[in-house]
Amino acid sequence: MALPRSQARGWVKAAKMAQRRRRAEDAGGPQGPAPGSQRAALYVHWPYCEKRCSYCNFNKYIPRGVDEAALRRCLVTEAQTLLRLSGVRRVESVFFGGGTPSLASPHTVAAVLEAVAQATHLPADSEVTLEANPTSASGSRLAAFGAAGVNRLSIGLQSLDDTELQLLGRTHSARDALQTLAEAQRLFPGRVSVDLMLGLPAQQVGPWLRQLQELLRCCDDHVSLYQLSLERGTTLFTQVQQGALPAPDPELAAEMYQEGRAVLREAGFRQYEVSNFARNGALSTHNWTYWQCGQYLGVGPGAHGRFIPQEAGGHTREARIQTLEPDSWMKEVMLFGHGTRRRIPLSELELLEEVLAMGLRTDVGITHQHWQQFEPQLTLWDLFGASEEVKELQEQGLLLLDHRGLRCSWEGLAVLDSLLLSLLSRLQEAWQQRTPSSVPRG
Structure with missing residues (x-):
């Protein structure tokens, strides 16, 4: 699975070449940091999963004969187009989410990063995160993603109880999860995040806290706690509606959350956001952009973005949503250079509401x-x-x-x-x- 080193680090070479080119173009003028309107994070959506989890209503699809080379070309094209439209000159971080992006080829990750580095300034030490599921992330595959430019992993463990994992429709076991976590830490020390869910049907506080304690014995420096949300249209929602499963108890979920955050604080984790905990400074800089209402570009089927389209002389931030269905999205990208389906201008008040609601999710709040x-x-x-x-x-x-x-x-x-x-x-x-x-x- 390992990529040739010369190809895998192509984006770093491209970044240095682009930086030299911009210096030559800008010679003679004072240089300072790019203003906020020229900085952004980049989210890249991989829409495919091995199977649909019982609780999930995200925009994801089960692959059937996916032409990854064509999808890769479209991701590259859309990233280039949105960077041009936005006027962004510096990409602060890149996040490959999904879906299950660890099912993608590392070549796809490398191609997107190289395209971004050629189009704008992508610092060599930028945070590049990949979401991974244990069953699609063997050690050799994780190493190949590292060679492609990934330097941070977000692993969807969700639970360390096999019965709960089956209830959630996950394809991995608790043993798979711990093995993947160990491999990830070996390859990306200090840069591995894990997700743990709470508030499942019939879940009790004591056993869940024991899971958290077990996780703390082997996890890295970033943990996310997410409460189950029953979404209409999911298998789990139907099972609860039909009485096949008990409805989650919100009071028990609240107790799990309170007890869990206390355990994490005792273990040296800072709760820097409502659901996210880090120690040793291992915050997610990509997600921090969201909470600070910074600009971000959304690339791929169903991706969301927030930026000012400066190429057209715009001054108003827009919420952008890409076409959901992958085949339709690809056709639009090939025709227009991007698959933006909706553009929603944000009023001044709407933007301030976002600043307030997102900023207060963090422990820093709003300065x-x-x-x-x-x-x-x-x-x-x-x-x-x-x-x-x-x-x-x-x-x-x-x-x-x-x-x-x-x-x-x-x-x-x-x-x-x-x-x-x-x-x-x-x-x-x-x-x-x-x-x-x-x-x-x-």
Whole structure:
């Protein structure tokens, strides 16, 4: 499975050549860091899985005679097109998600990275993450992805209980999961993330905590805890609706989450986001871009993006959604250079709502400086300083508003959804008062 070293590191060579070319083009002018409008993260969606898990309603397909060479060409083309449309000059991180991108050929990963490095500045030390499932990620295959340019893995373990794995429709066993984790840590030390689910039907707090403790004995420096969400149209949803499985108990799930985050804190993990925990500085810089409302480009069937289309002289950030079905998406890419199906301009208020909702998911929250990048006139103090609801939340020890900015306390992160209701309402009210009515008065 190993790629030839000269080919596998082609993107690094391309990045250096492109950097030299830009230096020559820009000679004579002062050089500084690219402004926010010229920086972005890149998400690449691989739409195929070996099978559909019982809880999953993501945009994924079971492969039947996939022409990977054609798909690869389309991923490269769309990445090049969106980079041009966005005016992005620096890609901060790349995330290959899915689906199960570890089913893709490492050549596909290398081709996308090389295309990005030729089109823009992709630093050689950029975080390049690949989602992997244990049954599609043998040691040799993981090594080949590393040779292709991947330097971080996100492994969908989900559970260390075989009965739960079968319930979830996973194709691996707990033993497979631990073997893959050991191989991943050997190849990518300090850069392996694992997912663990909670709140499954009939799941109990004690056994789940023992799973977490077992995982902590062998995991790396990043853990994500995700509560099961029953999605309409999934097998698991139908089984619960028909009474074949008990409905998940939300109170038990809340207890698992609280106990789990306490265990992780005791083990030296920082809860830097509602569901994500890291130690030794092993935060996901790609996901941090999402939570900071940075720009990101979505490449591949059903991928989502957020960026300002600067090539057309745009000044408004757009939410972009690519065509869902792979064959239709490929046809559109071959015809138009990209498969964008929907473009949704975001109003100033909608963008600020995203800044608030996403930023408060993190332990840093929203600093005054960060807020002012999006809204230089209406400050956090203006919005929330005199709010009785915010004062009450502060007195309850759930929210903090001070010289650093607005953020949740450790206790507040656990109940963020309930806090956001009043905060978003206050933002909307203040925005309406700030913006003069466009309705003419008679």
